[in-house]
Amino acid sequence: MFTETTDTFCDLKMPLQERVVDKLADMLFASDMILDMLRDERSFKFAGHLTSVEPSVRLVYNQINELMKQLTD
DSSP, X not given: OOOOOOOHHHHHHSOHHHHHHHHHHHHHHHHXXXXXXXXXXXXHHHHGGGGGXXXXXXXXXXXXXXXXXXXHO
């Protein structure tokens, strides 16, 4: 499992809006990865029942995307 390390002191130097957008980007990336995993036909054979979460993950993705647009425009 990949564990991301962050420099807390460096993070505190960044403006709050940039830190929020950065974390939203992480969430957007993670939700996109989940959607890719759910669409992957190799995974579908083993976890077809997980397709029921796809609409919720897609909603989260779209909401985060809209938030990022609001914060960066």
